[in-house]
Amino acid sequence: MTHKLSDPVAPAADPIDFDMFLKVDIRVGTVVEVEPFPEARKPAWKLKIDFGSGIGVKKSSAQIVEHYRPDDLIGTQVAAVVNFPPRQIGPFMSEVLTVGFPDEQGAVVLTRPDRPVPNGARLF
Template sequence: MEINWSDFQKIDMRVGTVITVGDFPEAHNPSYQLQIDFGVLGVKKTSAQITQGYNKKDLVGKQVIAVVNLPKKQIANFISECLLLGILGENKDVILLQPESEAENGDRIG
């Protein structure tokens, strides 16, 4: 499906730093609960099915890219406030998108 430029401009993608990672045993598929610092936008929560490729300890401090202007979504007993972006590998493993060099939390992707 093709979208036009004005549709794309509505998507607010930002850089953030993962500050906490916890287990999410209530999720249907193995997932983590994350808190991500987006600088001036504050801290947002999300869940992500990234347990295959990432351990909790290595995620803390990692910069990631997320869509921050989607409506909140309830996943089991958790409210997700943003959507992490990643590449789906052959086995549906996720490779998180991240900046090549350090960026300011809250910097906009464009």
Template sequence: MDVIEWSDFEKVELRVGTVVEAARNEKARKPAYVLKVDLGELGVKTSSAQVTDHYTAEELTGRRVLCVCNFEPKRVAGVKSEVLVTGAHDEQGRVVLAGFDHPVPNGTRLL
């Protein structure tokens, strides 16, 4: 594992957001959703997320997520993905979203 400096970590803009809309991305080769995430003062941003194994679109709506907000936007299956919604793979390789046990305001930066 590479060791990084605190200043390296500070460069990553990790913020809390709430999914306000989720819909299946029909153009994606691998099953994915197009998410609209409310990031408070940063506004509502779009993300393409391959999280269909554990979550329905209805379950995602209203869910708090942790996003990387300072990647360059990327076009994914016809969608301009502006933020990366974070998670980890379970034992079967399915994505489990990072989340929070208690309410946190949209746009709050991870410490």
């Protein structure tokens, strides 16, 4: 039986060492702008996320329309991988990967701190 990455019952991935984990730079930022992304193959929002002075404001395409409206997102802190290369998604260049977990139907639930933290803070 094969599992999709978004499958909540998939077995754990192969072990990695701690140095490999440290290579993935996951930071927190505040959503400052949300726009529709009608050109996306799957429903998505175009986000601008402020990661503070060290990283700045970055763009992300996020397939989160099932659970989040633009008004819900503005001012919300979210987690994102900031050191992947930019990725062209249709006419939009996504600069960071906003991360979350699938709910039981596979819709994304955002990963975010339960208390405010400084923009740009790194996950460890």
